[in-house]
Amino acid sequence: MTKARQAVQEILDAAGTPLCALDVEERAGSLCDPATIYRSLHYLEERGLAESFVLHCEAHGTERYYVSGKAQHRHWFHCERCHRFVDLGACRVEPILRDMEDDTGVTIRSHTLYASGFCSACRGL
Amino acid sequence: MTKARQAVQEILDAAGTPLCALDVEERAGSLCDPATIYRSLHYLEERGLAESFVLHCEAHGTERYYVSGKAQHRHWFHCERCHRFVDLGACRVEPILRDMEDDTGVTIRSHTLYASGFCSACRGL
DNA sequence: GTTCCTTTTGCGAATGATTCGCAAAATCAA
């Protein structure tokens, strides 16, 4: 494990929230080139040390977010106003996906689920 | 409703599968400029006549897919091999999302769920 | 159907996230 990969992994592990490449870059400071951040994220994802999902929000456009693969697989809520993520807890859709596999004959290897709306702090504003 | 918007809407309504902007363009022929396809898709989505989700696949990168908003809200499976979509049926996660709202205090206005893997035809290949 | 005003379109340039090419630097194995 190289210095850059190690650092990116530690950043994701410690984050507690999904991070986009730019977020990781900021936290890494001038440790390495931005391109290396992207390459490190791919490297970690290939090995199951990270997972990602692509979120589209009106304000920030389309960005890929990464979370540590060390924590239990979980889902996230994205606030359309403050753009913070809220942890929705461990994945609860596996049984539904099993049913869908049975119904359709597909073999599901991964899934993406996230929700958007307003967090409790932004709700009344 | 202008000619371009009308055409894009009809294309989505008739597709039976999610389409990316390029797919819509191909089906529209030389009816209008590509930029107008994008603008029409936005227009339709704003008015609830279409919905979209962003899918990242190794082979085609990150693309935004659109489906008609006229059909019941449903979820899709994306085959990692043939890149076709399989309809997973009407949305079954609403109750889970309600629970998540109760647990966390967020207000969910929309959600994205899709699965990836191998379709039945590609499974053994 | 003309006039004036608003909206939409075409076209080309710009954007922004991400990826690539390639030579230099770092790692690894023997």
Add this chain to the structure above:
DNA sequence: TTGATTTTGCGAATCATTCGCAAAAGGAAC
């Protein structure tokens, strides 16, 4: 330490998507 392999930095390239702006189209009241 040496030679082979992998990774990095840096700048250029890519790809989907968006913008700016002037021309074209649509709409509403005469």
